[in-house]
Amino acid sequence: MIDVDKIAEKVANEPLEDELKNWIIGETEDGHMPLVRKPQHVIDEAKVDEAIMRRHDLRQMEMYDDPYMNWSGHR
Numbered sequence: 001m002i003d004v005d006k007i008a009e010k011v012a013n014e015p016l017e018d019e020l021k022n023w024i025i026g027e028t029e030d031g032h033m034p035l036v037r038k039p040q041h042v043i044d045e046a047k048v049d050e051a052i053m054r055r056h057d058l059r060q061m062e063m064y065d066d067p068y069m070n071w072s073g074h075r
Contacts, residue, residue, distance in 0.1 A: 022043060026036035 022038050023035045024038050025033050027033050
């Protein structure tokens with residue numbers, strides 16, 4: 001016999017890894033557009049790209065705030 005309380009507890013304790021940002025819209029031959037889970041390598045590459053952009057932005061901000069690197073003067 002199936003214990004519904006145990007199943008409900010198991011589902012409630014599962015990690016919430018299925019955020020909407022991890023899904024993309026796919027397309028089938030018949031024109032339907034279901035949600036499809038993004039491959040893990042695509043998610044990982046997006047995280048790396050964000051880190052690279054943050055590092056670039058930080059370098060730009062540090063250069064702008066440095067009175068010696070910013071020849072137009074400290075603003």
